[in-house]
Amino acid sequence: xxxxxxxxxxxxxxxxxxxxxxxxxxxxxxxxxxxxxxxxxxxxxxxxxxxxxxxxxxxxxxxxxxxxxxxxxxxxxxxxxxxxxxxxxxxxxxxxxxxxxxxxxxxxxxxxxxxxxxxxxxxxxxxxxxxxxxxxxxxxxxxxxxxxxxxxxxxxxxxxxxxxxxxxxxxxxxxxxxxxxxxxxxxxxxxxxxxxxxxxxxxxxxxxxxxxxxxxxxxxxxxxxxxxxxxxxxxxxxxxxxxxxxxxxxxxxxxxxxxxxxxxxxxxxxxxxxxxxxxxxxxxxxxxxxxxxxxxxxxxxxxxxxxxxxxxxxxxxxxxxxxxxxxxxxxxxxxxxxxxxxxxxxxxxxxxxxxxxxxxxxxxxxxxxxxxxxxxxxxxxxxxxxxxxxxxxxxxxxxxxxxxxxxxxxxxxxxxxxxxxxxxxxxxxxxxxxxxxxxxxxxxxxxxxxxxxxxxxxxxxxxxxxxxxxxxxxxxxxxxxxxxxxxxxxxxxxxxxxxxxxxxxxxxxxxxxxxxxxxxxxxxxxxxxxxxxxxxxxxxxxxxxxxxxxxxxxxxxxxxxxxxxxxxxxxxxxxxxxxxxxxxxxxxxxxxxxxxxxxxxxxxxxxxxxxxxxxxxxxxxxxxxxxxxxx
Numbered sequence: 001x002x003x004x005x006x007x008x009x010x011x012x013x014x015x016x017x018x019x020x021x022x023x024x025x026x027x028x029x030x031x032x033x034x035x036x037x038x039x040x041x042x043x044x045x046x047x048x049x050x051x052x053x054x055x056x057x058x059x060x061x062x063x064x065x066x067x068x069x070x071x072x073x074x075x076x077x078x079x080x081x082x083x084x085x086x087x088x089x090x091x092x093x094x095x096x097x098x099x100x101x102x103x104x105x106x107x108x109x110x111x112x113x114x115x116x117x118x119x120x121x122x123x124x125x126x127x128x129x130x131x132x133x134x135x136x137x138x139x140x141x142x143x144x145x146x147x148x149x150x151x152x153x154x155x156x157x158x159x160x161x162x163x164x165x166x167x168x169x170x171x172x173x174x175x176x177x178x179x180x181x182x183x184x185x186x187x188x189x190x191x192x193x194x195x196x197x198x199x200x201x202x203x204x205x206x207x208x209x210x211x212x213x214x215x216x217x218x219x220x221x222x223x224x225x226x227x228x229x230x231x232x233x234x235x236x237x238x239x240x241x242x243x244x245x246x247x248x249x250x251x252x253x254x255x256x257x258x259x260x261x262x263x264x265x266x267x268x269x270x271x272x273x274x275x276x277x278x279x280x281x282x283x284x285x286x287x288x289x290x291x292x293x294x295x296x297x298x299x300x301x302x303x304x305x306x307x308x309x310x311x312x313x314x315x316x317x318x319x320x321x322x323x324x325x326x327x328x329x330x331x332x333x334x335x336x337x338x339x340x341x342x343x344x345x346x347x348x349x350x351x352x353x354x355x356x357x358x359x360x361x362x363x364x365x366x367x368x369x370x371x372x373x374x375x376x377x378x379x380x381x382x383x384x385x386x387x388x389x390x391x392x393x394x395x396x397x398x399x400x401x402x403x404x405x406x407x408x409x410x411x412x413x414x415x416x417x418x419x420x421x422x423x424x425x426x427x428x429x430x431x432x433x434x435x436x437x438x439x440x441x442x443x444x445x446x447x448x449x450x451x452x453x454x455x456x457x458x459x460x461x462x463x464x465x466x467x468x469x470x471x472x473x474x475x476x477x478x479x480x481x482x483x484x485x486x487x488x489x490x491x492x493x494x495x496x497x498x499x500x501x502x503x504x505x506x507x508x509x510x511x512x513x514x515x516x517x518x519x520x521x522x523x524x525x526x527x528x529x530x531x532x533x534x535x536x537x538x539x540x541x542x543x544x545x546x547x548x549x550x551x552x553x554x555x556x557x558x559x560x561x562x563x564x565x566x567x568x569x570x571x572x573x574x575x576x577x578x579x580x581x582x583x584x585x586x587x588x589x590x591x592x593x594x595x596x597x598x599x600x601x602x603x604x605x606x607x608x609x610x611x612x613x614x615x616x617x618x619x620x621x622x623x624x625x626x627x628x629x630x631x
Contacts, residue, residue: 010066011613013066015609016611019603022045022599026599029596033591033593037214037217038591039076039210039213040589040592040596041072041075041206042074048066071204072206077589081213081216084578084582086224086289089223089225090574091578092221092294092297093300094568094574096294096295097300098564098568100297100301100302101301101567102564103165104165104560105560107161108158117553118557120154121151123151125515127143128511128518132512132515135498136498141494145443145485145493151387152384155483156481159481166264167263169298169301169302170265172298173298174255176222176295176298177255180223180253181252183218184245184250187215188245190212191235194234216237219237219239221293221294222295223240224293225238225239240279253267253270255267256268259322259328264303264304267295267299300371302371302374303374303375305374306377307368307371307375307377308381308479309385310471310477311364312540313360314335314541317471320338323338323342336356339359339363360541383552383553391444392444395430395441395497396451398423398466399425399428400419401423404416405417405457407456422466424466429501430501430507431499432496432497433494434494437494438497440452441496442486443485444478446478447483448475448482449475450467451467452466453467519548520548
């Protein structure tokens with residue numbers, strides 16, 4: 001079929017149509033120059049079929065049939081997309097941690113001069129110094145008691161604010177979970193639309209893909225995602241390695257209480273029997289991609305339970321009981337059992353005390369310290385617990401019974417106190433002012449548990465039996481939630497035990513011990529050379545430096561600030577990396593007006609050329625038909 005025949009018109013028309021489509025695509029690019037998430041589109045042209053007219057040894061004579069459109073593709077860098085989403089997800093993780101840390105930091109005070117708890121601690125120390133000068137001064141005693149009240153009230157305020165904020169993070173977690181479900185549903189609906197548009201094999205649903213890619217960008221900030229597009233245009237999305245969106249459905253993410261008695265929520269797969277979404281078996285790390293997503297960051301920053309002083313050492317901690325089975329029953333019955341079951345102690349058959357302490361330090365480093373709020377709560381409560389118990393133990397020193405004794409309670413019931421029972425050491429205990437001054441009045445009391453139960457021995461003497469702290473019962477602990485200043489001393493400061501029972505003189509050594517205990521780092525010699533008292537120790541079980549009370553507070557705030565600063569630096573670095581990757585994406589996918597205008601001129605010229613070609617062929621046919629009669 002010769003070029004001069006009617007077929008020649010179709011060659012021109014094919015180029016005419018393809019360039020018209022290219023012009024429309026270029027116009028579409030320019031009109032979406034400022035559209036968020038828009039990816040420039042490009043018309044891919046191809047040759048149509050060839051007719052082979054003759055074949056020689058080295059070549060063939062072929063006649064083409066014009067041009068056609070292969071596809072209208074999106075111009076984007078898929079690798080850069082995946083890297084961008086990973087890095088922005090990592091930035092969102094540390095951004096969430098930083099935000100939580102900053103909020104917690106504000107509860108302690110906006111700046112150094114506004115650190116109310118630190119100021120009340122300083123005030124308490126200063127009033128003790130004044131009391132040392134005149135121990136029998138009622139005014140100075142009142143001042144000490146008042147400053148103690150202020151310190152306890154301020155610690156309660158901060159501790160309760162942190163706990164309340166910890167609970168309120170449930171709302172942010174729930175909002176992000178709801179948004180993940182919304183995004184999953186939207187992606188699923190777009191998948192269906194893309195399949196419908198492209199089922200005929202004619203159109204490409206590129207604008208729908210733009211919308212879907214924006215959703216994937218957002219979803220990547222909540223958690224680690226993996227995705228792939230199949231031949232039908234549907235995208236399958238995995239969240240934290242588990243399918244979230246598949247061809248025919250979405251899987252819902254939900255929340256549930258961590259355990260029956262908890263106010264905190266965990267994120268679970270609602271469609272998979274409430275299986276946890278996140279795996280906290282590994283510490284946050286870029287190598288294992290366990291530091292991706294603001295949702296995981298919020299949970300890490302919040303923690304799984306409210307921290308208290310018992311977490312700071314193995315002797316008081318019961319944290320192994322937090323490991324429960326599907327019926328909320330404890331999996332382990334002891335630390336040794338826990339350490340062996342969780343791999344903290346290797347193959348040690350009979351662990352020594354040092355082995356257990358080392359294993360607990362590893363446990364704290366992995367399961368307490370990374371959780372910002374829980375760690376701060378534990379440190380703050382540990383600080384106040386040490387202050388309270390140190391002061392009380394000096395004012396009301398205890399000892400163990402050398403032998404069993406018979407006693408009678410107030411109702412006349414008889415009991416045997418076994419050897420080793422902890423009682424008030426009446427020989428060393430100071431008493432209140434005056435002839436009727438009594439021992440055993442502690443400055444700080446537990447609201448639900450008196451310090452002593454009083455009994456009478458066979459000789460008619462009062463025996464003060466100490467109610468020991470119970471690590472499994474918060475109501476029997478000197479924890480911030482249970483501490484108050486003794487109301488008896490508030491009403492009558494003269495009962496503050498600072499006097500000698502026999503000589504009715506001031507016990508200067510008691511006040512000296514209080515000041516010594518406040519200033520010492522780790523250990524101090526209190527109440528005589530034979531009683532070494534444990535004071536403030538280390539910031540966490542993993543550190544070796546001991547602190548006094550004021551030093552511990554400074555170290556705690558300094559550690560919090562350093563942690564926040566670390567999160568800030570990582571977040572800023574991730575923002576920089578994300579911006580660089582986004583620039584790289586935009587270099588490929590973004591619309592450049594100059595480039596598009598150049599393409600428009602090129603396609604216009606090609607369009608005009610096709611038009612002129614059609615005119616030439618039409619004139620040729622007109623000449624052949626009307627002048628020679630040979631079409």
